[in-house]
Amino acid sequence: MKGTPVQDxxxxxxxxxxxRRIEGHAYKTPVLTSATLxxxxxxxxxxxxxxxQRMGAFKFRGAYNALSRFTDAQxxxxxxxxxxxxxAQAIALSAKLLGIAATIIMPEDAPAAKLEATKGYGGRxxxxxxxxxxxxEVSRRVQEETGATLIxxxxxxxxxAGQGTAVKELIEEAGELDALFVxxxxxxxxxxxxxxxxxxxxxxxxxxxxxxxxxxxxxxxxAGSIVRIATPKTIADGAQTTALGALTFEIIRREARDILAxxxxxxxxxxxxxxxxxxxxxxxxGCLGLAGLRRSAEQVRGKRVGVIISGGNVDLHRxxxxxxxxx
Amino acid sequence: MKGTPVQDxxxxxxxxxxxRRIEGHAYKTPVLTSATLxxxxxxxxxxxxxxxQRMGAFKFRGAYNALSRFTDAQxxxxxxxxxxxxxAQAIALSAKLLGIAATIIMPEDAPAAKLEATKGYGGRxxxxxxxxxxxxEVSRRVQEETGATLIxxxxxxxxxAGQGTAVKELIEEAGELDALFVxxxxxxxxxxxxxxxxxxxxxxxxxxxxxxxxxxxxxxxxAGSIVRIATPKTIADGAQTTALGALTFEIIRREARDILAxxxxxxxxxxxxxxxxxxxxxxxxGCLGLAGLRRSAEQVRGKRVGVIISGGNVDLHRxxxxxxxxx
Numbered sequence: 001m002k003g004t005p006v007q008d009x010x011x012x013x014x015x016x017x018x019x020r021r022i023e024g025h026a027y028k029t030p031v032l033t034s035a036t037l038x039x040x041x042x043x044x045x046x047x048x049x050x051x052x053q054r055m056g057a058f059k060f061r062g063a064y065n066a067l068s069r070f071t072d073a074q075x076x077x078x079x080x081x082x083x084x085x086x087x088a089q090a091i092a093l094s095a096k097l098l099g100i101a102a103t104i105i106m107p108e109d110a111p112a113a114k115l116e117a118t119k120g121y122g123g124r125x126x127x128x129x130x131x132x133x134x135x136x137e138v139s140r141r142v143q144e145e146t147g148a149t150l151i152x153x154x155x156x157x158x159x160x161a162g163q164g165t166a167v168k169e170l171i172e173e174a175g176e177l178d179a180l181f182v183x184x185x186x187x188x189x190x191x192x193x194x195x196x197x198x199x200x201x202x203x204x205x206x207x208x209x210x211x212x213x214x215x216x217x218x219x220x221x222x223a224g225s226i227v228r229i230a231t232p233k234t235i236a237d238g239a240q241t242t243a244l245g246a247l248t249f250e251i252i253r254r255e256a257r258d259i260l261a262x263x264x265x266x267x268x269x270x271x272x273x274x275x276x277x278x279x280x281x282x283x284x285x286g287c288l289g290l291a292g293l294r295r296s297a298e299q300v301r302g303k304r305v306g307v308i309i310s311g312g313n314v315d316l317h318r319x320x321x322x323x324x325x326x327x
Numbered sequence: 328m329k330g331t332p333v334q335d336x337x338x339x340x341x342x343x344x345x346x347r348r349i350e351g352h353a354y355k356t357p358v359l360t361s362a363t364l365x366x367x368x369x370x371x372x373x374x375x376x377x378x379x380q381r382m383g384a385f386k387f388r389g390a391y392n393a394l395s396r397f398t399d400a401q402x403x404x405x406x407x408x409x410x411x412x413x414x415a416q417a418i419a420l421s422a423k424l425l426g427i428a429a430t431i432i433m434p435e436d437a438p439a440a441k442l443e444a445t446k447g448y449g450g451r452x453x454x455x456x457x458x459x460x461x462x463x464e465v466s467r468r469v470q471e472e473t474g475a476t477l478i479x480x481x482x483x484x485x486x487x488a489g490q491g492t493a494v495k496e497l498i499e500e501a502g503e504l505d506a507l508f509v510x511x512x513x514x515x516x517x518x519x520x521x522x523x524x525x526x527x528x529x530x531x532x533x534x535x536x537x538x539x540x541x542x543x544x545x546x547x548x549x550a551g552s553i554v555r556i557a558t559p560k561t562i563a564d565g566a567q568t569t570a571l572g573a574l575t576f577e578i579i580r581r582e583a584r585d586i587l588a589x590x591x592x593x594x595x596x597x598x599x600x601x602x603x604x605x606x607x608x609x610x611x612x613g614c615l616g617l618a619g620l621r622r623s624a625e626q627v628r629g630k631r632v633g634v635i636i637s638g639g640n641v642d643l644h645r646x647x648x649x650x651x652x653x654x
Binding site: 030051052056272275276279280281282312316317319320321323324 | 357378379383599602603606607608609639643644646647648650651
């Protein structure tokens, strides 16, 4: 990897433009605080609650931003995405709101609830067998049939800029920050958050937080080039990515202070804290930021810290099992 | 029961005065909405989220209001309460904030978590054996020793007025309402809510909602006098009261449109909706309002409806078991 040319990377201006496009369509989610957490850490912590975002996760921001930039011809031909998670629902809902046909390619073994949710938003779902069919081949076939534009889940300038709007809102409401803890899967949210922070709170130290089992981002950050891993086994299903993207890696390499990795047990402890003390439901991936912050207690004492709670989409039985310690 | 003389009942002015007293001490909790719920009911629903209140429930409002009216002599002698639930924590925390000594009388078999939480707020806990000791006798002894003022959990003008501040905030933020659904245990919240609504949204129809197993309020409302029942068996532990108070009954009798009763299964369904769709943790008692509203779908179509979510204090294992359907 030689790095992406500077001129191709999105900037703070793209985040600001995305914020104008999504205004009135995405929710302006609340910034929460907890006296208990502040006392525990000796810091002032501001948590951006994207579990209250439309469709339950920050992913709506990037998807809506990307689709609202479609030309008339693109709108007519529709959008295509592959995902079994929040990106699929974000594309399906954004497409519905903008009057664009959406096709979502999902594996046959995707959870029924996610399949139904995506259909519920009006998306056409194309199922493929991940053992006998190649997803890219299925995708190419749909693109040839329809002329639809493929929107990837993270490595796209409009997705990155859209995700950055959450941190833009956070800093506008809470003021400048000394540090920011953001969950890291493919890097769309972390890269966008870094761009937003550079524009509004330039001194803030940016930390990405990954599950230990899937620490490809940490490895990549330290190696200085993208490291690819096998699909990791972790409860943080939104961070089961196998590699960062070219754009997201380049931004993260330049802007992040460090990448931390936390255990599933630390994620469950954060999930319990959110439920018991803050009365909110957070999906395992959404717990990465708080778990990473707690790992960094020494460094943040006396500081103003931001945390992104990325989403709240977790199957209730799984959530209950994790809370009860039986998962 | 001949009814309480009019001049002794608190009014909207007392709610307004309580709002001034608690300002800056109680949280101004958010008013939540849900597109899914509005679609389900064909109504516009505004949910006042008191699960985000200090110590996790509306009870802080009444307790702080009552204690802030203490004379200097009362402050010096301290406050006394008996409760194994949210009232105990509300009194302990309010007393701590106001520099008043608090004694909380709790049964020996109170949950350890509640005992610890009350102690954590700085309250002195006096344990009694509910099988061999009389609570009123224990209470009298503490009062004789200390001269402390007893603050009951609901049947007190300052408690009622304080609880009414939640609906005052709700209507000030959401505008006038056609109907309001409020959980009903001893009646402090319902009576206070009715007073607030009479002042700010006089046409609003007020509904109290009880667990079916403990429908003493419904029986009392229909009989026109207070009906006393045995301690009911229901998951709504905050509504396991055996009778309304003289003040709360009189206000409810005058102001409520009706008292509804819902099953534990309806409470669990509401709890799941809150967790799955709204990403919030609500205790069983806090689910009464939504469950009662869903029972009234026909009457509320096309209307603007308020619901009070009274609190979020539920043991995580119990919460998990209820979500999973194994409780």
